[in-house]
Amino acid sequence: MNDVVILSPLEQEYLLRVIEAGARVRDMRQFFLWTQGQLQALLPHQVMLCMEYGPGDSLRRLECLHGAVLGEPVQRQLADPVHGLAAQIARAGRDGWRMPAIAVAGQGGAPAAVQQRLEKSGFDNVLVNGSGVLAGGASVFALLGLPMKPGPRQAYFLELVHPHLHFALLRSSHKETPRAAQASVAAARPLSAREAEILSWVREGKSNFEIGSILGISALTVKNHLQRVYRALGVSNRAHALARCHALGLHDPGAAPLAPPRRA
Structure with missing residues (x-):
């Protein structure tokens, strides 16, 4: 220029x-x-x-x-x-x-x-x-x-x-509260297996209705799970959730799991 x-x-x-x-x-x-x-x-x-x-x-x-x-x-x-x-x-x-x-x-x-x-x-x-x-x-x-x-x-x-x-x-x-500042470094808690599964489908571009159909649950239930995911990651929407997971390396090979291991 x-x-x-x-x-x-x-x-x-x-x-x-x-x-x-x-x-x-x-x-x-x-x-x-x-x-x-x-x-x-x-x-x-x-x-x-x-x-x-x-x-x-x-x-x-x-x-x-x-x-x-x-x-x-x-x-x-x-x-x-x-x-x-x-x-x-x-x-x-x-x-x-x-x-x-x-x-x-x-x-x-x-x-x-x-x-x-x-x-x-x-x-x-x-x-x-x-x-x-x-x-x-x-x-x-x-x-x-x-x-x-x-x-x-x-x-x-x-x-x-x-x-x-x-x-x-x-x-x-x-300009964040201490809780939000902590969320910007790491998730406030590990995501559950179901939340991690839903987030993986979000990453594939699926809508709430499509995710619900795949998992056999309602679109409203999917939405409620996503709201809990947003609170755990300290974000406000899907794009921010994916960006936060990317920043935390949660989608990278060998990264720590999003959810704690299931009990036997």
Whole structure:
């Protein structure tokens, strides 16, 4: 992005408002309202993917923020911690995709894996910026569904805003109760065999109804099990649960089991 970008007086005002409001963000509710408010005036978008990495390039957190309702299949396409668009973007960045970066469906501009995931997601474009490797952990932010085809101007705006997004997200993640902070390191308790089984089907992309049919239980029972899983992992939805399990290494070969062994 070598184009010289000069901000108009109105754009300068929008940028200042974004920075001022971002400095007051202290939790995820405020972070969400900020990204859906002041940031939308400067960089309108439908979805924001926020990826926070810890030392050693391990995914510590993945947030999928959106003002409109997204179906579970779309959320999985975007935020699956292993195969989703967010993961593809992060891997492409590590492999040298220059930031800030732009991809438009059907028009290239991104590595093939990212382009394929973008086209499957149902969004026309994505605008990405990453912090690069940092001692305390990196961050990557991706905006999807911009109303216009993003260009160097929008990429420059995201580059300017990125440090404020980065620190606001860090403050939001660190503004936790002691119990939530503990949950961010490890599960509050081992998952039961049934909970682990349901979570494995969630990872396969199955709906509550489909999981219930497979296991011979109702969709409501599946939902109740998932609510207990969310509390145990300290998360709020399916994508976050999968991301937390990935961060904890619970899906890795040789990892400690999600559930304690069954009694004989």
